[in-house]
Amino acid sequence: MAISIPCRQLFIDGEWREPALKKRLPVINPATEATIGYIPAATAEDVELAVDAARRALTRNKGKDWATASGAVRAKYMRAIAAKITERKSEFAKLESIDSGKPLEEAAWDMDDVSGCFEYFADLAEALDAKQKAPVSLPMDNFKCYILKEPIGVVGLITPWNYPLLMAIWKVAPALAAGCTAILKPSELASVTCLELAEVCREVGLPPGVLNILTGLGPEAGAPLASHPNVDKIAFTGSTITGSKIMTAAAQMVKPVTLELGGKSPIIVFDDVDLDKAVEWTMFGCFWTNGQICSATSRLIVHESIAADFLDKLVQWTKNIKISDPLEEGCKLGPVVSEGQYEKILKVISTAKSEGATIVCGGARPEHLKKGFFIEPTIITDINTSMQIWREEVFGPVLCVKTFASEDEAIELANDTRYGLGGAVISQDLERCDRVSKALQAGIVWINCSQPCFCQAPWGGNKQSGFGRELGEWGLDNYMSVKQITQYVSNEQWGWYQSPSKLYNFKQLSLLIQRSGFRFLLIWKMGSSEEKVVAVIMVGGPTKGTRFRPLSLNIPKPLFPLAGQPMVHHPISACKRIANLAQIYLVGFYEEREFALYVSSISNELKIPVRYLREEKPHGSAGGLYNFRDLIMEDSPSHIFLLNCDVCCSFPLPEMLDAHKKYGGMGTILVIKVSAESASQFGELIADPETKELLHYTEKPETFVSDLINCGVYIFTPEVFTAIQGVSSQRKDRANLRRVSSFEALQSATRSLPTDYVRLDQDILSPLAGKKQLYTYETGDFWEQIKTPGMSLKCSGLYLAQFRFTSPDLLASGDGTKNATFLGDVFVHPSAKVHPTAKIGPNVSISANARIGPGVRLISCIILDGVEIMENAVVTNAIVGWKSTIGRWSRVQASGDYNAKLGVTILGESVGVEDEVVVTNSIVLPNKTLNVSVQEEIIL
Ligand SMILES: NC(=O)c1ccc[n+]([C@@H]2O[C@H](COP(=O)([O-])OP(=O)(O)OC[C@H]3O[C@@H](n4cnc5c(N)ncnc54)[C@H](O)[C@@H]3O)[C@@H](O)[C@H]2O)c1
Numbered sequence: 001m002a003i004s005i006p007c008r009q010l011f012i013d014g015e016w017r018e019p020a021l022k023k024r025l026p027v028i029n030p031a032t033e034a035t036i037g038y039i040p041a042a043t044a045e046d047v048e049l050a051v052d053a054a055r056r057a058l059t060r061n062k063g064k065d066w067a068t069a070s071g072a073v074r075a076k077y078m079r080a081i082a083a084k085i086t087e088r089k090s091e092f093a094k095l096e097s098i099d100s101g102k103p104l105e106e107a108a109w110d111m112d113d114v115s116g117c118f119e120y121f122a123d124l125a126e127a128l129d130a131k132q133k134a135p136v137s138l139p140m141d142n143f144k145c146y147i148l149k150e151p152i153g154v155v156g157l158i159t160p161w162n163y164p165l166l167m168a169i170w171k172v173a174p175a176l177a178a179g180c181t182a183i184l185k186p187s188e189l190a191s192v193t194c195l196e197l198a199e200v201c202r203e204v205g206l207p208p209g210v211l212n213i214l215t216g217l218g219p220e221a222g223a224p225l226a227s228h229p230n231v232d233k234i235a236f237t238g239s240t241i242t243g244s245k246i247m248t249a250a251a252q253m254v255k256p257v258t259l260e261l262g263g264k265s266p267i268i269v270f271d272d273v274d275l276d277k278a279v280e281w282t283m284f285g286c287f288w289t290n291g292q293i294c295s296a297t298s299r300l301i302v303h304e305s306i307a308a309d310f311l312d313k314l315v316q317w318t319k320n321i322k323i324s325d326p327l328e329e330g331c332k333l334g335p336v337v338s339e340g341q342y343e344k345i346l347k348v349i350s351t352a353k354s355e356g357a358t359i360v361c362g363g364a365r366p367e368h369l370k371k372g373f374f375i376e377p378t379i380i381t382d383i384n385t386s387m388q389i390w391r392e393e394v395f396g397p398v399l400c401v402k403t404f405a406s407e408d409e410a411i412e413l414a415n416d417t418r419y420g421l422g423g424a425v426i427s428q429d430l431e432r433c434d435r436v437s438k439a440l441q442a443g444i445v446w447i448n449c450s451q452p453c454f455c456q457a458p459w460g461g462n463k464q465s466g467f468g469r470e471l472g473e474w475g476l477d478n479y480m481s482v483k484q485i486t487q488y489v490s491n492e493q494w495g496w497y498q499s500p501s502k503l504y505n506f507k508q509l510s511l512l513i514q515r516s517g518f519r520f521l522l523i524w525k526m527g528s529s530e531e532k533v534v535a536v537i538m539v540g541g542p543t544k545g546t547r548f549r550p551l552s553l554n555i556p557k558p559l560f561p562l563a564g565q566p567m568v569h570h571p572i573s574a575c576k577r578i579a580n581l582a583q584i585y586l587v588g589f590y591e592e593r594e595f596a597l598y599v600s601s602i603s604n605e606l607k608i609p610v611r612y613l614r615e616e617k618p619h620g621s622a623g624g625l626y627n628f629r630d631l632i633m634e635d636s637p638s639h640i641f642l643l644n645c646d647v648c649c650s651f652p653l654p655e656m657l658d659a660h661k662k663y664g665g666m667g668t669i670l671v672i673k674v675s676a677e678s679a680s681q682f683g684e685l686i687a688d689p690e691t692k693e694l695l696h697y698t699e700k701p702e703t704f705v706s707d708l709i710n711c712g713v714y715i716f717t718p719e720v721f722t723a724i725q726g727v728s729s730q731r732k733d734r735a736n737l738r739r740v741s742s743f744e745a746l747q748s749a750t751r752s753l754p755t756d757y758v759r760l761d762q763d764i765l766s767p768l769a770g771k772k773q774l775y776t777y778e779t780g781d782f783w784e785q786i787k788t789p790g791m792s793l794k795c796s797g798l799y800l801a802q803f804r805f806t807s808p809d810l811l812a813s814g815d816g817t818k819n820a821t822f823l824g825d826v827f828v829h830p831s832a833k834v835h836p837t838a839k840i841g842p843n844v845s846i847s848a849n850a851r852i853g854p855g856v857r858l859i860s861c862i863i864l865d866g867v868e869i870m871e872n873a874v875v876t877n878a879i880v881g882w883k884s885t886i887g888r889w890s891r892v893q894a895s896g897d898y899n900a901k902l903g904v905t906i907l908g909e910s911v912g913v914e915d916e917v918v919v920t921n922s923i924v925l926p927n928k929t930l931n932v933s934v935q936e937e938i939i940l
């Protein structure tokens with residue numbers, strides 16, 4: 001059937017319109033060079049009308065007609081368009097063929113692809129509705145976030161001539177699916193089928209202005225579209241040089257662009273291939289669509305060992321390609337699109353020849369075709385990599401050939417180009433194909449083929465082949481903007497402008513403490529706008545004496561496990577719970593070597609940078625932070641968490657506050673659980689009379705020594721700090737042991753002795769809570785006591801308390817009924833009664849006053865003061881503390897290197913188990929009578 005070019009106008013606002021300047025451009029059949037029709041030539045005036053129509057269509061009926069209509073509504077139109085094109089497929093294919101020179105059979109494939117593409121994006125449009133409001137998980141409970149995907153707006157689509165309708169539909173279909181309205185500007189060299197698309201849109205009743213189609217020249221119609229201020233995005237396919245102009249124009253308006261540009265793609269053929277298959281893909285990869293494919297694999301890189309055979313076959317088959325009028329049956333190669341292209345391609349070939357390349361086949365007009373822009377499929381060898389023919393896109397049926405010896409060389413040749421669109425690798429070794437695919441710098445890689453293209457997979461290039469991806473879900477994303485909706489869902493006031501006391505409320509803080517598993521925690525909120533939280537951890541004990549091992553004032557507490565438990569383990573677990581933690585500082589005065597080990601172990605665990613700030617002398621809890629304030633402030637933190645510090649009375653609060661203000665702190669310091677003597681500086685409980693919200697309170701000394709209260713919360717305003725300025729009592733190094741009969745007595749003792757009062761170490765006191773007899777310690781005696789072998793500060797309430805919050809399941813319940821298994825780094829709370837069937841594994845420490853049921857096996861433990869070990873217990877590798885009792889038939893034993901210095905110690909007058917105790921590999925202190933069953937004992 002003969003076909004003629006329909007006479008069309010511009011398609012604007014759902015109507016045919018004559019171009020403002022009434023200009024028309026000829027349609028030339030490249031196979032005959034005859035003018036077969038005319039297309040309208042749009043100019044800036046028409047662009048203006050089209051953009052205006054698209055804008056109106058976008059917002060008509062508040063967007064409900066198109067942009068905010070459901071995806072299903074848009075999909076209906078798209079499917080109707082697809083159906084019409086399928087219906088008119090043969091007519092469309094013929095028009096495409098006479099307009100562009102494409103073989104009819106290939107044009108028919110394109111029409112199938114066009115309908116398929118509309119159908120595919122119709123599916124995605126429908127699916128879009130269900131994907132709206134996808135939640136985003138946030139680290140803060142008081143916010144909720146979800147995502148809306150919205151059409152980007154009015155889009156300009158500028159397309160080339162090599163797949164005239166298909167390249168347009170790769171943009172039109174996703175743009176419409178997304179809810180955009182569009183202005184399509186096809187290439188002046190092949191616009192006929194795009195104008196027929198306009199007619200289809202009219203027929204299916206696409207709302208006016210949703211798709212506008214302007215034909216015309218690039219500089220006259222394309223350029224004003226690219227630079228139009230009311231166009232929200234440009235999607236362009238064409239040459240790299242035009243792409244650069246489009247980007248420049250769009251940049252003036254900071255308009256987003258996606259660019260699908262030229263290429264010079266390689267095809268690498270290894271020596272293990274099936275020759276026939278590889279030759280066919282090589283030909284298809286370069287000569288399909290008359291060699292006018294952006295992704296054409298036009299650089300053949302073939303292994304030298306098969307090059308001769310491969311080339312023979314390639315040349316032979318190429319010579320057999322049928323070149324004819326594209327409408328002729330069996331045509332495999334039609335004319336190139338235009339006279340301009342024809343001249344350009346012949347010139348590139350002749351330049352290659354003059355530079356010394358060999359044209360092994362083709363290179364000229366086929367003899368049997370006197371008219372039309374026909375060029376024989378051309379194969380060129382003897383190329384060096386600096387030649388234009390190797391480096392520049394020809395966009396015609398021209399294949400360049402080079403050989404390679406090694407895989408690396410092939411990859412290097414393939415990547416030695418400014419383009420990065422496609423690439424192909426042909427080999428039977430699939431692992432090699434995989435390697436090469438990864439190494440190729442391209443957006444599309446084919447394995448054992450070249451050019452097949454599916455609208456489900458992303459399409460686009462790297463380097464100067466452009467950016468952005470068409471097709472697939474990526475293609476749809478090109479036309480959508482992503483909106484985050486973040487909602488504040490808390491009932492609390494946010495508090496930025498509130499008094500600091502309102503910044504966090506009591507409930508939130510309690511939660512924070514529980515989560516951090518930490519008692520003494522100071523948080524500074526700084527002025528920094530970016531969320532950058534740093535943690536400063538005081539290590540090794542904040543004050544003089546406690547830095548040392550209890551057994552020796554000269555040996556620092558070990559950083560590394562004592563009974564398997566790192567000394568500063570708990571701040572690390574607190575760090576795990578701090579959101580946005582960017583940096584950890586450890587402040588202490590350990591030896592670098594010992595510290596380095598520790599730092600690397602925790603940074604490995606937390607994956608957060610850790611830095612050791614070594615003190616020249618101990619500054620005491622928060623004093624360490626103060627000492628290193630300049631250094632820490634270099635990080636511009638938004639918050640500082642000070643961990644592992646107790647706010648002892650030497651804490652320089654006023655100075656800290658000054659420093660805080662100086663460094664832009666917002667005047668908020670939150671102190672959680674201060675020590676008793678610090679607490680006493682801060683006056684009475686203050687609550688907001690209206691909201692009853694706790695502003696600050698003073699914990700009574702007796703509650704301080706009680707394990708029941710672990711989450712005192714202090715919120716200090718700057719005024720409070722001013723009020724307490726100058727108030728301080730001094731912690732002393734020495735103290736005396738006192739015996740008091742009640743908490744009340746303890747309270748008055750501490751109050752009546754402010755000058756020589758020593759902060760009662762909660763570590764020591766907590767086990768005593770609830771006992772009739774209470775002890776206070778005065779330093780001298782205290783140190784005598786604490787030097788008693790077998791006692792360890794580590795096995796104390798402070799360490800135990802954290803597990804109450806962080807790992808409650810690991811603790812035996814207070815009533816001793818829980819049948820727990822203790823393994824690994826856990827401590828048994830002093831008030832816990834361990835069930836007789838409990839299994840207590842390595843690295844468990846049992847604090848004072850625990851009662852261990854009969855038959856329990858205790859292995860690698862530290863057992864503190866006053867532990868009652870019932871009959872038949874087996875105690876291995878353990879330190880047994882003062883006044884512990886060991887039942888009949890119990891076995892106490894240590895072996896190997898375990899804590900060799902300390903060994904097993906049995907102390908106190910109440911053991912009373914002489915006949916039954918078995919002590920192995922141990923150090924036994926004086927005044928102990930052991931009977932004959934003691935093995936390998938060392939008696940001091
Ligand atoms: N990467 C891809 O997916 C892909 C696909 C097809 C074609 N291409 C490339 O397209 C090129 C061939 O197409 P072409 O010759 O039509 O390209 P081209 O750059 O000359 O023209 C492409 C489009 O841009 C318009 N245009 C030209 N100058 C313009 C300007 N100043 N402002 C705005 N618009 C302008 C043209 O009218 C045409 O519609 C080749 O380089 C080919 O590799 C790339």
Ligand SMILES: NCCCC=O
Nearest residue numbers: 162292293294295453
């Ligand atoms: N098969 C489609 C190729 C698009 C680029 O030219």
